[in-house]
Amino acid sequence: MTIEEIQEELIDEFSMFDDWMQRYEYMIDLGKSLPLIDESLKTDDKLIKGCQSKVWLHSEMKDDKVVFTADSDAVITKGIIAVLIRVFSNQKPQAILDANTNFIDEIGLKEHLSPTRANGLVSMIKQMKMYALAYQTQVKN
Amino acid sequence: MSFNIQKIRNDFPILSREVNGHPLVYLDNAATSQKPKQVIDAIVDYYSNYNANIHRGVHTLSQEATDAYEAARKKLQEHFNAKYLHEIIFTAGTTHGINLVANGFAEILKKDDEVIVSAMEHHSNIVPWQMLCEKTGAVLKVIPMNEEGELILSEYEKLLSNKTKLVFVNHISNALGTINPIEKIIQKAHEYNAAVLIDGAQSCSHIKPDLQKLDVDFYVTSAHKMCGPTGVGILYMKESWGKKLPPYQGGGEMIAEVTFEKTTYAVLPHKFEAGTPNICGGIAFGAAIDYLNNIGFEAIVKHEDQLLKYATEQLLAIPGLTIYGTGQAKTSVVSFNIEGIHPYDIGTIVDKLGIAVRTGHHCAQPIMDFYKIPGTVRASFAFYNTVEEVDALVKAVQKAKMMLS
Known part of the structure; x- marks a missing residue:
């Protein structure tokens, strides 16, 4: 599936809920199914700065696609990362770089997008795009 | 001057606003207080x-x-x-x-x-x-x-x-x-x-x-x-x-x-x-x-002590909740965690319910290191807070606990 298709799918899923509580509960559940980062990779250099909770993000290239794994010590944060990983993992670097994040507004998580918000959703997206950029540069060379 | 909580609350324009569709319950007074119209x-x-x-x-x-x-x-x-x-x-x-x-x-x-x-x-x-x-x-x-x-x-x-x-x-x-x-x-x-x-x-x-x-x-x-x-x-x-x-x-x-x-x-x-x-x-x-x-510090402290006592009792009734800072001489601050739940998660859920608390290390990392915790949820009360607001906090924390555990 392309990034756009996955985003559409998420918008569809989240539109089933009437209120924020159901949305959050669903997101927390998504967090539980997150492909966990290997314990040995939970090092300080994998931590994303700007989060009040700890977020570790790891990436690797498999074939020509970027695969992300991550974890957090807070479950809402974990849910947010799960959503991001579903969108961005297993995609080509250029597709990750080209993707917009408007879907976050549409699934009702807009309040987490503020750059001053301590959960660091913006930092997570930035970090994922940074990895994609790094791999993209490698591919070109 | 007698302590008339409703009259006092009317002095603070911000206390009548709503947050996320709920009446604002402002319990982050240790970070900054709200301002009365006189100021x-x-x-x-x-x-x-x-x-x-x-x-x-x-x-x-x-x-x-x-x-x-x-x-x-x-x-x-x-x-x-x-x-x-x-x-x-x-x-x-x-x-x-x-x-x-x-x-x-x-x-x-x-x-x-x-x-x-x-x-x-x-x-x-x-x-x-x-x-x-x-x-x-x-x-x-x-x-x-x-x-x-x-x-x-x-x-x-x-x-x-x-x-x-x-x-x-x-x-x-x-x-x-x-x-x-x-x-x-x-x-x-x-x-x-x-x-x-x-x-x-x-x-x-x-x-x-x-x-x-x-x-x-x-x-x-x-x-x-x-x-x-x-x-x-x-x-x-x-x-x-x-x-x-x-x-x-x-x-x-x-x-x-x-x-x-x-x-x-x-x-x-x-x-x-x-x-x-x-x-x-x-x-x-x-x-x-x-x-x-004009309100008087005696009246302020008396009211805040009541809120502290009530909040402490009500919060401690939630299973798994620990309060940090249990000394004899204490002001109206309740810093707490619930076992197995990150303070940030609790803060996020209670905010959706209109309640402003602080989460994190409160710019006092050595204290968090002492207790070996990443941070706490901190509710801090002022003289314009009410018993009903404490109830709203407790209810919100219970809801958060239900959602998060």
């Missing part, structure tokens, strides 16, 4: 009617602004019972006051002198002293605390010696709410001729300190924690220290005479008040002091 009016009045620069102009507006600003200083002197008016120095806030003193002591401290700080300080009362020690070669010592979040005074006494030059302690811990026994701390330090700085950022909305009785050398606080605006505070400095310490910043206001050969400094307090000050802020600070005194 907001003072700000509007200043800019609408007599905005001018002070201390220099001969025109009427300048005179009116100067009079109002100096009248606020007088109010602060009376409120804190300072001996002299010139011992009250206007600052940009607590952090500014601390840095002003630290800067002065950079000239006084020598290698191997010792400075003592407590284990429960806000970062703003740790970092300037670490910088000072790096600069001077002085040594930083730490008064430890116990599990209840109280300073261990017997350990403090062991740290004191003739090498001790300075002691810095907060009056009330922002993260735990512990009221520290500053009378004893000051008295013991003075036995060794050490100076004491008390950080009153958290205390002055609950306690009216009598600075002469305390015999403290420096006391700092911020207006915004006491219903006043941000960006203004005071540093109380005993007259003898005011003469001893060098100026912090050079500029207008702080000079007596300037030639290219030499500048002589102004007398106290202007020596430490370089540049155009926060005139409106100072005047509004005075209005805030009037407002609080």
